[in-house]
Amino acid sequence: GAVVSQHPSWVICKSGTSVKIECRSLDFQATTMFWYRQFPKQSLMLMATSNEGSKATYEQGVEKDKFLINHASLTLSTLTVTSAHPEDSSFYICSGLDRANLNEQFFGPGTRLTVL
Amino acid sequence: GNSVTQMEGPVTLSEEAFLTINCTYTATGYPSLFWYVQYPGEGLQLLLKATKADDKGSNKGFEATYRKETTSFHLEKGSVQVSDSAVYFCALSGTGANSKLTFGKGITLSVRP
Numbered sequence: 696g697a698v699v700s701q702h703p704s705w706v707i708c709k710s711g712t713s714v715k716i717e718c719r720s721l722d723f724q725a726t727t728m729f730w731y732r733q734f735p736k737q738s739l740m741l742m743a744t745s746n747e748g749s750k751a752t753y754e755q756g757v758e759k760d761k762f763l764i765n766h767a768s769l770t771l772s773t774l775t776v777t778s779a780h781p782e783d784s785s786f787y788i789c790s791g792l793d794r795a796n797l798n799e800q801f802f803g804p805g806t807r808l809t810v811l
Numbered sequence: 812g813n814s815v816t817q818m819e820g821p822v823t824l825s826e827e828a829f830l831t832i833n834c835t836y837t838a839t840g841y842p843s844l845f846w847y848v849q850y851p852g853e854g855l856q857l858l859l860k861a862t863k864a865d866d867k868g869s870n871k872g873f874e875a876t877y878r879k880e881t882t883s884f885h886l887e888k889g890s891v892q893v894s895d896s897a898v899y900f901c902a903l904s905g906t907g908a909n910s911k912l913t914f915g916k917g918i919t920l921s922v923r924p
Contacts, residue, residue, distance in 0.1 A: 699854065729911075738815075738914045739855075739900070788854070800912060802847075802854035 697723040699791050701803035708779055709811055715775045716806045718789035724769040725791030729800065730762075733786040745772045779810040813838045813913040817901050820918035824891055832886040832918055834875075834901035842903040844868075844877050844884040845912070849898040858886075858899070893922045 698721040708714050718728055726747045731739040743753045743764050751764035761783075763775040772791075776783050786807050790800040818833040836844065843862045847855040859868030861877035861884065868875050873888045884901060901915040 696856065701854075736916070738916045739912075741911060741913075744911070790855075799857060802856070804852065804854040 697793050697801040699801045699803040701806050705807040707809045713777045718772045718803050720770045720791040723793045727792040728772040729790045730774050731788045781810045784810045815901050815915035817915035817918055823921045825923050827890045830888040830891045834884045836882050836903050845902040846886050847900040891922045896922045
């Protein structure tokens with residue numbers, strides 16, 4: 696199957712700082728990417744849908760000014776957590792939608808964010 | 812809205828035991844149903860899927876049948892291996908152009924030698 700990478704795999708930052716997470720589709724073009732958040736022992740919650748060249752669509756309850764998403768190319772989407780606080784600590788997972796592969800979503804390995 | 816309910820975990824089995832992981836769903840229309848697996852340190856991978864009622868998805872010895880009458884998509888395997896130890900997620904997606912996935916909580920399976 697297709698491969699999606701995320702960088703970094705884990706990050707620790709201080710409260711008030713911003714953190715950028717990259718999501719790359721390595722061997723396919725992802726016009727649509729999704730960002731999820733996963734709390735321990737809980738489900739993946741969709742945060743936003745990112746379409747290349749346009750603004751992201753955020754799910755209800757997700758602050759778009761806090762979680763900035765940019766999808767500037769067909770292989771890269773970034774999620775920036777601005778002014779991070781401890782409650783933002785979580786596991787963030789992205790996926791790319793491969794339209795050439797029956798719209799299957801391919802997932803990255805996730806990024807563990809810890810805010811001190 | 813759409814929702815997916817998985818049985819509570821974790822599940823610990825001996826090698827070659829029979830596995831059943833229950834999954835039920837609530838959705839409007841006719842969703843597609845999926846099982847994803849997440850091995851330690853890796854991203855979610857599609858294990859199998861079914862797109863309409865009575866379809867059976869199968870892969871790597873795992874099977875699940877789309878049961879519309881009971882709104883279920885239970886995962887089964889006749890003989891588990893240590894290498895099957897992972898987290899398993901049941902999920903559904905809407906119809907048409909809506910490709911959003913709704914996930915269950917996931918369940919951790921540990922298989923002992």
